[in-house]
Amino acid sequence: MRVSSLMFSQNYLPQLNQLEQSQNQLQGEASSGLSLTQPEDNPAMMDQVLSLQSQSSANAQYQKNITQLQSAAAVAANPINQIQSLVSQASQIALSAGGANGGSADLSADADTVEGYVKSILQFANSTDGSGNYIFGGSNTTTPPFAATYDSSGNITAVTYQGNTNVQSGQIAPNVSLTTQIPGANTTGSGPQGLLVDSGSGVDVFSDLISFQQKLASGNTASLTSTDATKLEADDNHLIGQISANSVVQSTLESASTNNTNVGSTLSSQISTDTGADLATTLSKLTQTQTAYQAALESGVLVMNLSILQYIG
Amino acid sequence: MGATSLSAEQQASEITGNNLANVNNPTYSREQLVMQSALPVDTPIGQEGTGVDASSIQQFRDAYVDSQVVSQTSVTSSYTAQQSTLQNAEIYLDEQLQAGSATDSTTNSPNGLSANISNLFNQFSGLTTSNTQAAAGTTIADAQNLAKQFNQVSASLSNIQGNTNQSVQTGVAAANQDLATIAGLNQQIAVATASGGTADALVDQRQTTLQNLASYVNFSSSTESNGSVDVSIGGVSMVAGVTTPDQLQTFTNSSGNLMVQAQNAGTPLTITGGSIGGNITARDGALATLQSGLDAVASNLITQVNTVYNASTGENFFTGADASDIAVNSSVGASDLNTAVSNDGSLASNLANLATTPISSLKNQTLQASYDSTVSGLGDSIDIATGQLNSNQTVAQMLSNQQSSVSGVNTDEEMTNLIEFQKAYEASAELISTVSNMLETVIDMAYES
Numbered sequence: 001m002r003v004s005s006l007m008f009s010q011n012y013l014p015q016l017n018q019l020e021q022s023q024n025q026l027q028g029e030a031s032s033g034l035s036l037t038q039p040e041d042n043p044a045m046m047d048q049v050l051s052l053q054s055q056s057s058a059n060a061q062y063q064k065n066i067t068q069l070q071s072a073a074a075v076a077a078n079p080i081n082q083i084q085s086l087v088s089q090a091s092q093i094a095l096s097a098g099g100a101n102g103g104s105a106d107l108s109a110d111a112d113t114v115e116g117y118v119k120s121i122l123q124f125a126n127s128t129d130g131s132g133n134y135i136f137g138g139s140n141t142t143t144p145p146f147a148a149t150y151d152s153s154g155n156i157t158a159v160t161y162q163g164n165t166n167v168q169s170g171q172i173a174p175n176v177s178l179t180t181q182i183p184g185a186n187t188t189g190s191g192p193q194g195l196l197v198d199s200g201s202g203v204d205v206f207s208d209l210i211s212f213q214q215k216l217a218s219g220n221t222a223s224l225t226s227t228d229a230t231k232l233e234a235d236d237n238h239l240i241g242q243i244s245a246n247s248v249v250q251s252t253l254e255s256a257s258t259n260n261t262n263v264g265s266t267l268s269s270q271i272s273t274d275t276g277a278d279l280a281t282t283l284s285k286l287t288q289t290q291t292a293y294q295a296a297l298e299s300g301v302l303v304m305n306l307s308i309l310q311y312i313g
Numbered sequence: 314m315g316a317t318s319l320s321a322e323q324q325a326s327e328i329t330g331n332n333l334a335n336v337n338n339p340t341y342s343r344e345q346l347v348m349q350s351a352l353p354v355d356t357p358i359g360q361e362g363t364g365v366d367a368s369s370i371q372q373f374r375d376a377y378v379d380s381q382v383v384s385q386t387s388v389t390s391s392y393t394a395q396q397s398t399l400q401n402a403e404i405y406l407d408e409q410l411q412a413g414s415a416t417d418s419t420t421n422s423p424n425g426l427s428a429n430i431s432n433l434f435n436q437f438s439g440l441t442t443s444n445t446q447a448a449a450g451t452t453i454a455d456a457q458n459l460a461k462q463f464n465q466v467s468a469s470l471s472n473i474q475g476n477t478n479q480s481v482q483t484g485v486a487a488a489n490q491d492l493a494t495i496a497g498l499n500q501q502i503a504v505a506t507a508s509g510g511t512a513d514a515l516v517d518q519r520q521t522t523l524q525n526l527a528s529y530v531n532f533s534s535s536t537e538s539n540g541s542v543d544v545s546i547g548g549v550s551m552v553a554g555v556t557t558p559d560q561l562q563t564f565t566n567s568s569g570n571l572m573v574q575a576q577n578a579g580t581p582l583t584i585t586g587g588s589i590g591g592n593i594t595a596r597d598g599a600l601a602t603l604q605s606g607l608d609a610v611a612s613n614l615i616t617q618v619n620t621v622y623n624a625s626t627g628e629n630f631f632t633g634a635d636a637s638d639i640a641v642n643s644s645v646g647a648s649d650l651n652t653a654v655s656n657d658g659s660l661a662s663n664l665a666n667l668a669t670t671p672i673s674s675l676k677n678q679t680l681q682a683s684y685d686s687t688v689s690g691l692g693d694s695i696d697i698a699t700g701q702l703n704s705n706q707t708v709a710q711m712l713s714n715q716q717s718s719v720s721g722v723n724t725d726e727e728m729t730n731l732i733e734f735q736k737a738y739e740a741s742a743e744l745i746s747t748v749s750n751m752l753e754t755v756i757d758m759a760y761e762s
Contacts, residue, residue, distance in 0.1 A: 005336050007714055013711065037410045039403060039692025040699065047689035053683050054431035058668065061435035068442035094657065131445075136719020139655040165659045170442035174669045177441065177662050275410055308725040312732070 019293040026286040035277040066123040073180040084239035086117045094229035111216035136184035137163030145184040159206035161185035203238040294311035315745035321367045322487040322738040340521040342720035372513040386527040387586035392702035394591025405469035412666040421526035429459045434668035440661035450647035467636035477596040484529040484589040486504035489560045491526040500555040531586025549575040599694035606687030611636035624656040
């Protein structure tokens with residue numbers, strides 16, 4: 001084929017441009033460590049990577065949620081344990097007082113002890129978290145869940161619940177939620193169980209303790225065993241159930257956290273695999289391209305400088 | 314004989330000089346003087362030659378290769394326009410992956426809609442465990458940011474659409490200019506060749522104009538017996554000899570986009586080549602698909618979130634209909650959201666679960682998946698356009714080489730010819746000198762006798 005003088009530069013310049021483009025692309029890969037940066041680089045992979053990224057960020061959010069829930073469950077565990085301990089002790093007093101032939105002095109001392117329990121339980125029922133939010137008031141976290149009424153002697157005669165039964169479930173995985181919140185009381189008969197008052201199970205810790213305390217104070221030992229001890233035992237069993245439920249929640253959260261960490265690692269690894277550049281290969285290709293570019297430049301200059309004009313005297 | 318020879322060699326040298334002067338002119342077709350033997354005369358001992366005549370100037374062109382180059386120009390220009398338009402859209406979509414930080418190896422595209430859609434649902438998820446005014450405020454802010462980004466991307470895509478319309482307008486004007494130029498050159502060529510002359514420079518110019526026209530629009534052409542080139546676009550005659558029966562005109566279609574029609578015939582034309590064709594294809598194809606995909610995601614985000622939020626509060630969370638006008642309801646503030654989540658223990662979960670909810674109007678994809686596939690769809694379109702462009706550029710280069718092989722000037726070749734003509738000129742001059750000396754000798758002999 002006949003070759004014109006312009007043909008060389010018309011072919012040479014696009015070839016140089018191609019080599020420069022390859023150099024730039026490989027250099028970009030080497031410096032960023034990414035083989036895929038834009039949708040046009042690999043559309044199908046980009047779709048996958050975007051999906052993995054959103055899963056990864058959701059997973060990170062779930063981990064934050066789990067951490068929050070773990071903290072909330074731990075904060076709730078202590079007062080529940082304390083309340084259960086006090087109710088259990090009150091139940092023992094009911095059993096012993098009911099069967100005792102003690103005189104009014106024992107009953108009076110027991111009445112004072114039980115009064116102390118009621119006031120302590122009230123305090124524990126109005127526990128707050130580190131941010132000052134009441135933890136047993138349902139969604140009402142700014143008002144003390146329980147308010148007491150006192151007689152002229154300073155004894156609690158009634159305790160009313162000021163919270164609600166709205167509890168928040170925290171997301172720990174796609175479409176999986178879990179709650180650590182326990183409302184202080186639930187008198188609706190449906191929904192989450194109340195910690196200290198629950199009409200569904202017939203539990204009313206404050207009412208039972210106050211009634212028991214008043215009987216002790218008045219020296220009335222009638223049906224202490226059959227009624228008060230029985231009620232307090234039921235209250236105690238209810239609280240033991242709450243402790244157990246809290247343990248289960250904490251255990252579930254621990255498992256969820258471990259699983260979440262594993263999922264996060266897997267997603268990160270997958271994203272790296274899909275987008276990461278094989279540096280060894282990239283650098284090798286870059287070196288080859290640079291060598292080809294240099295060779296093209298040198299050979300091009302050689303060819304362009306050759307002409308019959310050099311030999312015409 | 315000597316004189317005619319001198320003249321012929323001189324003319325040949327001039328033509329060679331013209332070739333050398335145009336060695337770097339890609340639109341120039343080399344020429345060559347065609348010499349033939351002059352008519353012999355009869356002598357008693359037989360016919361005797363009378364030297365050489367310069368009979369014509371031959372221009373080296375291959376009409377078939379020229380037409381192929383024109384066609385290929387149209388194809389390449391179309392893919393160039395498509396690639397450019399779609400890569401522009403890719404920039405504004407801003408789904409560029411970046412490497413993670415030193416402590417976080419996760420690659421992310423932090424600025425894109427994908428990350429921000431994900432972020433919004435993560436915020437809703439966060440409210441399930443940390444429903445504070447501050448957290449609600451952050452959620453509102455992120456929702457506003459997402460809405461704004463939808464607006465910006467939508468506006469950018471509309472801008473690009475407007476730019477392609479402008480390109481179509483500009484292309485039509487330039488194409489009409491070329492059509493008029495071709496008709497004018499047809500006339501000049503006809504006049505020049507009617508008297509038996511040549512119009513090589515005008516033919517070169519016309520070929521250049523045809524290639525330029527092809528960069529705007531695809532057309533078909535035919536050559537008449539008098540050398541005129543007729544051009545028709547979409548079956549409508551645009552250049553017929555020295556006249557332009559019609560020209561291109563833009564009109565606005567029902568979608569508000571510019572299309573092309575024949576001005577006098579009023580016929581809409583289907584333009585598939587050149588930059589006009591490429592811009593129309595990109596605008597009405599991949600770009601429109603991208604815009605509608607974006608609008609579908611935004612529209613369904615509005616609907617889905619509002620359905621959940623409204624069921625709990627009686628108010629809408631978002632306002633607007635699609636990506637161009639989505640916004641957070643101005644009456645929904647941080648305290649409103651905080652209160653709503655407090656009053657309804659399942660509101661935050663229900664909102665968060667929308668992230669994994671398949672939506673029937675999005676082909677049973679989630680919002681995130683629908684958006685991600687819209688992005689990869691754009692990537693596919695760019696990939697295809699780039700692939701087509703690269704392969705067609707290779708073909709264009711090969712055709713250009715073929716054309717150059719026939720019509721291009723080779724310096725070495727011309728210099729060699731120049732030396733030959735120079736030697737021949739010297740020889741002819743020597744002949745004249747020798748004949749002159751011989752005549753002088755004869756004359757001197759006559760004087761002496």
